[in-house]
Amino acid sequence: MRPLPLRLTEAAEADLAELWAHLAAESSEAVATGFIRALEAALQPLRHFPLSGAERDALSAGLRVTFHRAYAIYYRPLPDAVAIVRVLHGARDAAALAARGEFEE
Secondary structure: OOOOOEEEOHHHHHHHHHHHHHHHHHOOHHHHHHHHHHHHHHHHHHHHOOOOOEEOOOOOOOOEEEEEOOEEEEEEEOOOOEEEEEEEEOOOOHHHHHHOOOOOO
16 A cells, blocks of 8 residues: 555644744744654555544544644544644643634645
């Protein structure tokens, strides 16, 4: 099976930009860039094993989650890609976010 491409939603791209800005302000741009690169590397196994994350159908149909350090990576396997839906700190209230439709593309 060929690896699937990763596709970040606009919300996921905004999450990463916000995370980078926060880390850059709290630490440094180098730390922020390094963390984002590590997080992006952690996404690569999903290309080969898109069903490896835990199911989160209670939040949104077809949604799965995997983790990188304290961050939850919510994604949805599709026939032709893996859609990265959100990248959020694990302490965030996922049920409240789902109630507001935050996991819909």
